[in-house]
Amino acid sequence: MTAVRWLAALPFLGILVGTAFVNQVEPLVFGMPFVLAWIVGWVVIGAAAMAIIYALDPARVLAEGEADGERQ
């Protein structure tokens, strides 16, 4: 699990660091300027990373148990 958490760093690297190296219009990707498509790509990768982290997170199971056990 601890190792999987590092996936969350990917969108930060891609968007905050990577954008500096791809600041160009051509080639168009899916009809979009390259730098825009780059950012879109990292948004999708970021969402996938969070889905994986969520699926493997022990805190999720814990919280679910808590919610079932606790009646307000």
Place this chain on the structure above:
Amino acid sequence: MNAALVIIGLATLGALALGLAARRGVRMTLEQWTVGGRGFGGLLVFLLTAGEIYTTFTFLGGSGWAYGRGAPTYYILAYGSLAYVISYWLLPPIWRYAKRERLLSQPHFFSRKYDSPWLGVLVAAVGVVALVPYLVLQFQGLGIIVSVASYGAISPTLAIWIGAATVTIYVMISGMHGVAWNAAVKDALILAVVIFLGTYLPLHYYGGFSEMFRAIDAAKPGFLAFKPTGQSVLWFQSTVLLTALGFFMWPHAFSAILTSKREQSFRRNAALLPLYQLILLFAFFCGFAAIMQVPGLTGAQADQALLRLSIQSFDPWFVGVIGAAGVMTALVPGSIILISAATLLANDVLRPLQPELSDSAVGLTARALVPLIALLAVYFTLNNPPTLVQLLLMGYAFVTQLFPALLCSLLPRNPMTKSGAAAGIIVGVVVVAFVTETKIGFADMLPFLPARVGDINVGFAALILNAVAALLVSLATRPAPAAAASPSS
């Protein structure tokens, strides 16, 4: 009276009716009014935390920036995505603490964590100062939407008054409950409209997305990538980081967190919201499509790009549907902001000063403050403010100054003292206010500051000074034993 106006009018009445109906069966205590009794399920929390994404800011401001500035608008897509990654770890501990301590607001959180009511008052003041431009933004967007979509039949001024009155009424009566269902309607409507427009307009006018971007690139070389100076890559990086950190520092975002019934909602939403946010791309496409079709909108007029192109392309009834979606994107966030600002003033400024006040007195005060705050925002809106995105960035620069103190308060051993937290926030806010003020004078003479460092977002520079000040003051005010134990470090 045209078809567009009828549809916009019906949508406004519908929002009012839905807002008022939401009150049924709820005893309106302050906790119910401001955080919906902490009883909202995953879907409503999703819509409320996503409310930030689909406001007039993204609908008009995002397309307006695509039209007027080009590449800088890409930042809007990037920051939310990073903010949601952070939210996975940031929101559950905030929610747990707030639930255990029965907190109603963000300043409440700070004053409890740092054991200092005055820090709470300071945080509330920062929150209100940042919320006002955000509310002005919603009202300004509302004025643009209604006046343009009604083909000029209703003036922006009248539209702003009607919109402000509608929000004030249902917020005073139903509070957060009134917002929740309108948020659902708003999102459904805006998604359908934006996806349709963002696909139809490029295909209709250019024959495809590639064709559209090639045409823009040929007509305005460099427009679709970041500039070497001014709004450069450096500006993009600092702005994205600043706004990603500030995303959940908004007092109303805090309220949205507190409405949740369980913490697990935040973790699941962290994976879903970035994808939901991608639909913003279609708003950009509308703005880009407008460049060659409705040229000549300059300055703040750029915010009208999407609507002007729509009028040129569609029948009045469909312009009415677009206008109705637009009205909802202003009313829903506008009402959340009003609830937050009123709660801040009543619960976090007034209550510490008058501790003997009962809960119901504070609740009544909060509701009584709603029309006053709305009036203040109307006043600023009518007095010629800057473009939508500029307003939002200013608010962001203010609220993000709360981030260092919040983050430290969640650590197992908080390295920051209450004096340190206060010093950091004050330094950050003063720097932002000072630079914003002097830059307004500059911008009149020089549209772009020449210095490379000038590209860095003001709020980001202030954030660094904020952290340094907080650290130094914390070291100075740290209890003596810790310092005596390790004199060398």
